[in-house]
Amino acid sequence: MVRQKKKSEFLTEVELEFMSVVWETGGGTVRDILAELNKAQERAYTSVATVLKIMEQKGFLTSERQERSLVYRPSIRKVDYQKTSLRNLSSKLFNDTPAALVARLVEDEDVTNEMLEEIKALLDERLGEENGS
Numbered sequence: 001m002v003r004q005k006k007k008s009e010f011l012t013e014v015e016l017e018f019m020s021v022v023w024e025t026g027g028g029t030v031r032d033i034l035a036e037l038n039k040a041q042e043r044a045y046t047s048v049a050t051v052l053k054i055m056e057q058k059g060f061l062t063s064e065r066q067e068r069s070l071v072y073r074p075s076i077r078k079v080d081y082q083k084t085s086l087r088n089l090s091s092k093l094f095n096d097t098p099a100a101l102v103a104r105l106v107e108d109e110d111v112t113n114e115m116l117e118e119i120k121a122l123l124d125e126r127l128g129e130e131n132g133s
Contacts, residue, residue: 008058009084015055018048019074019081022061027073029066 011019021036022028034048052072055061063070086101094100106116 010088011055011060011081014051015058015060018051018055019060022072022074023078027061027071029069029071031069033072 018033018037021033025032025036027033030045030049030052033052034043034045037043037048052061052063056063056072060074060076061072062075063072065071090096090098090101094104102119105111106119
């Protein structure tokens with residue numbers, strides 16, 4: 001009996017690093033993705049190939065054979081993954097209370113006044129849209 005790998009809706013830290021490269025570049029062969037990853041940290045071809053294959057099995061990537069290589073492409077948009085991840089974070093750590101998540105964010109001393117102004121502008125824009133402005 002072959003054990004089916006459980007599909008996860010979340011990426012591990014390493015997978016997220018790989019996926020960020022795939023989103024940024026639009027995808028590519030193992031060699032293409034390896035070249036991008038190696039700009040930050042040296043990795044082995046076989047390790048990258050293995051992680052990409054796992055990510056495909058999990059449903060985050062698709063692949064198609066072109067000549068003698070597999071070309072990997074994202075099967076989920078970055079914005080969709082961000083939404084899912086934030087909902088999960090809000091649910092698990094902030095009891096499904098987005099205001100608590102935002103409060104924690106703005107209380108962080110690393111958040112500058114400039115960042116807070118950007119957040120305020122986004123909120124003002126969203127509230128204006130909802131009020132028909």
